[in-house]
Amino acid sequence: MDIITSSEEMNIGYLGPPGTYSEQAASFYLNWIKGNQEFKGEVILRPCPTIAKALQAVTVQEVNLAVVPVENSIEGSVSMTMDNLWQLENLQIKQALVLPINHCLISCATKLEDIEIVYSHPQALAQCQGWLGKFLPQANLSATSSTTQALEKLGKSPTTAAISSEKAAQMYDLPILSDRINDYPDNCTRFWVVAPESGGGSSSSSSTHTSLAFSVPANIPGALVKVLQVFADLGINLSRIESRPTKRSLGEYLFFLDIEASVFSSLMTTALKNISINVEILKIFGSYTVLTVDSDKIK
Ligand SMILES: O=C(O)C(=O)Cc1ccccc1
Numbered sequence: 001m002d003i004i005t006s007s008e009e010m011n012i013g014y015l016g017p018p019g020t021y022s023e024q025a026a027s028f029y030l031n032w033i034k035g036n037q038e039f040k041g042e043v044i045l046r047p048c049p050t051i052a053k054a055l056q057a058v059t060v061q062e063v064n065l066a067v068v069p070v071e072n073s074i075e076g077s078v079s080m081t082m083d084n085l086w087q088l089e090n091l092q093i094k095q096a097l098v099l100p101i102n103h104c105l106i107s108c109a110t111k112l113e114d115i116e117i118v119y120s121h122p123q124a125l126a127q128c129q130g131w132l133g134k135f136l137p138q139a140n141l142s143a144t145s146s147t148t149q150a151l152e153k154l155g156k157s158p159t160t161a162a163i164s165s166e167k168a169a170q171m172y173d174l175p176i177l178s179d180r181i182n183d184y185p186d187n188c189t190r191f192w193v194v195a196p197e198s199g200g201g202s203s204s205s206s207s208t209h210t211s212l213a214f215s216v217p218a219n220i221p222g223a224l225v226k227v228l229q230v231f232a233d234l235g236i237n238l239s240r241i242e243s244r245p246t247k248r249s250l251g252e253y254l255f256f257l258d259i260e261a262s263v264f265s266s267l268m269t270t271a272l273k274n275i276s277i278n279v280e281i282l283k284i285f286g287s288y289t290v291l292t293v294d295s296d297k298i299k
Helices: 021-035 051-059 079-087 122-127 129-135 147-154 166-171 223-233 266-278
Strands: 009-015 042-048 065-072 091-100 104-107 117-120 140-143 160-164 176-178 188-196 209-215 238-245 253-259 282-288 290-292
Touching (some): 021 042, 021 065, 021 188, 042 051, 051 065, 051 188, 065 091, 079 209, 079 282, 117 122, 122 140, 147 160
Parallel strands (some): 009 042, 009 065, 117 160
Antiparallel strands (some): 104 160, 104 176, 209 253, 209 282, 238 253
8 A cells, every 4th residue: 555655744534523433434544554654744634524525625635635435334325425536536545444333322312202303414314214213203304414513413402313423422522312223233334545646656556456437338238238247257256336327317327336356457457458448438446455444443
């Protein structure tokens, strides 16, 4: 892995305010790069109001890196991340991090029956929708830009609640009314560490995964299968396929692939050459390794 080493200071953007799951991921990464002694200067975490702004901050070099959520085991893709990676130029994924996510219901209410409104990030609300339906059927759900932005809306009201982490509850000095409220216990989110293509050096040849996205030249039968067949024929495993609308016209899609191979492998060189005639625009987001983080490593 290559990290920018020329500067004394490294700034890492993430979806804030402080206390979000994205901050946990960014903070783990900060400690990891310090522990691996790949960067000796000061590392500063910079909260951004949205995922889009965190990624834009990388493109305009306001920050050196951004740590953004990309996929959750219960709710699936974070479309804001996918769409911005496609739209913004010169971004490169340097690393993937998988973090366990344990949601708590945080509120000054004394009983669940008193709660009228629950605030949180749409991903968190979705990851707890079964629990919310069962234990808070009366409550209205309200989306906020992050789980800690939800905490800022709470105040001391006895009729409002937010979904956020245990760490965030401690940070904002708010009580936890219920713990582990996500619908599946092994809830986890994958984050990407994103750098500028030019500033971060090239990806390491030890990378194990590659992410890319493409559009197809025409909406014709077999347009997608021709691309997928190339990977199948070469025995390259795909770990994710996702479609997103091109936003140009209804029914027209971009396809995002996560591939279990390094972009530097000879098989991938062949695959990229072979898919080139079947794709319209191809964007390679980077090659990287995946770090799975234990809950006791999250501060
Ligand atoms: O709002 C946050 O805390 C985030 O970092 C986004 C998010 C929300 C829910 C699960 C994982 C990431």
